[in-house]
Amino acid sequence: MKCPYCGFSDSKVVDSRDTDLSVRRRRQCLACQTRFTTYERVQAASLFVIKKDGRREEFNRDKLISGIRKACEKRPLPAGTAEKLVDDMEAELFRLGRPEVSSILIGDMVMERLKDLDQIAYIRFASVYREFADLTMLKQAVDSLARAQGKHSSAQLALIPELETSSTRQAETGYRKSRV
Ligand SMILES: [Zn+2]
Numbered sequence: 001m002k003c004p005y006c007g008f009s010d011s012k013v014v015d016s017r018d019t020d021l022s023v024r025r026r027r028q029c030l031a032c033q034t035r036f037t038t039y040e041r042v043q044a045a046s047l048f049v050i051k052k053d054g055r056r057e058e059f060n061r062d063k064l065i066s067g068i069r070k071a072c073e074k075r076p077l078p079a080g081t082a083e084k085l086v087d088d089m090e091a092e093l094f095r096l097g098r099p100e101v102s103s104i105l106i107g108d109m110v111m112e113r114l115k116d117l118d119q120i121a122y123i124r125f126a127s128v129y130r131e132f133a134d135l136t137m138l139k140q141a142v143d144s145l146a147r148a149q150g151k152h153s154s155a156q157l158a159l160i161p162e163l164e165t166s167s168t169r170q171a172e173t174g175y176r177k178s179r180v
Contacts, residue, residue, distance in 0.1 A: 003029035004036055011036075019084075020091035039083070047093060048100040056100065059093075061086055068110060071125035075118045085113050119145055 002009050008031035015026035022041040028034070047059040068082035089109050093101060107129035114122040126132070126141050 001027070001038055003032060003034065005029065005034045006032040008032065019087050021094065022087055037080075041087075046099075049106060050100055050102045052103060059101075059106075061090070064089075064106070064110070067128065068114070068121075068125065071114065071121045071128070072118065075121050077118055077121070081117065085110065085117075088113065115145065115148065 001011060003011060006029060008029050010030045011027040012030060013025050014028050014035065017024045022039050025038045025040070027036055027038060029036070048056045049059050050056055065082045065086050068085060072081055089106075092109065111122060111126055111129065114125055122145065123138070123141055127138060130137070130141070132138050132141070
C-alpha cells in the first residue's frame with residue numbers, strides 16, 4: 001500500500017479497529033510520517049437490489065456512499081460517517097442472508113440511521129430517495145421527524161399530550177399498513 005501523499009511503499013499501523021465486516025487501519029508513512037486510513041473488507045456474496053421499476057441491479061456500495069455523502073455535505077458529522085453507515089447496513093443485510101432486497105428497504109435502512117445522526121442530512125436523503133415532488137411531501141417528512149423527536153422528549157409530551165398521542169397512533173397505523 002503506497003502512501004497517498006508521497007508514494008512511499010512502507011507504512012506502519014498505528015491503530016486498528018474491527019467492525020462486523022471490515023477492519024479499519026490507521027497507518028503512518030515511514031517516509032513523510034503522514035497518517036492515512038485503509039479499510040479491509042470481506043467480499044460479501046453478491047447482493048441484488050430490486051428497483052422500483054422492477055429492474056435488478058447489483059448492490060453498489062460506492063454509489064450508496066456517495067449518495068449519503070451528498071446528503072451529509074457541510075453537516076457537522078465526522079469524516080467517514082457515510083462509510084461507517086454503509087458498513088453497518090452491509091452487516092445487517094449480510095445477516096438477513098437474502099440474495100436480493102428492494103431499493104425501498106435500502107433507502108429505509110439509510111434513513112433510519114440518518115435520522116439519529118443528522119436531521120438535515122435525513123431530509124436531504126429522503127427528498128432524493130422518496131422523490132419528493134413538492135413542498136407538501138417535504139413538509140410531511142419534516143412533520144414526522146418532529147413527531148419522532150417529540151417522542152424522545154418528555155417535556156414536549158407534557159406540553160401537548162393529546163396531540164402527541166393521536167399523531168403517534170396515526171403514525172403507528174400508517175407504519176403497520178405500509179408493512180402488510
Ligand atoms: Zn509518505
